[in-house]
Amino acid sequence: MRYSYEVPTTPTAALDMTITTPTAAAPNMPRIALIAHDKKKDDMISLAAEYRAFLQGCALSATGTTGGRLINELGLSVERKHSGPVGGDLQIGSLLVDGLIDCVIFLRDPMTPQPHEPDINALVRACDVHNIPCATNVSTARLVLSQLMGVRSAV
């Protein structure tokens, strides 16, 4: 099977290398990573729109393309890492291992092979190793975000 993602021959020209710096998280501010595969990006935008008011009060990190859409379409403030296929998942994993992520919303596409499957597995494994909630579908994401919202409004 051929993957649809092709590594560009001139990386700086073809890859969006605009990486944003970390959002300073206030104490008790939930730090959430948002990642979606291409066929799940519309779902991510709908989900984030639904929880936009809450997410505006969170420190958000995202892989490149997902982050770009969250910024451009919803006006959210997002620390944007590289795109997933070129290491963005690993960058999110690194934040997580350093204790800088409280929750991962990772809308994976189970129907499409990904060229960076090992990176995806590494991130999900890191969530399990470090006992970080990882929602991989919209229903679970709603449960996790609603729970975080409830905890936050109870503080």
Ligand SMILES: O=C(CO)COP(=O)(O)O
């Ligand atoms: O590939 C991804 C996750 O594995 C997502 O990366 P993008 O947000 O850059 O599309």
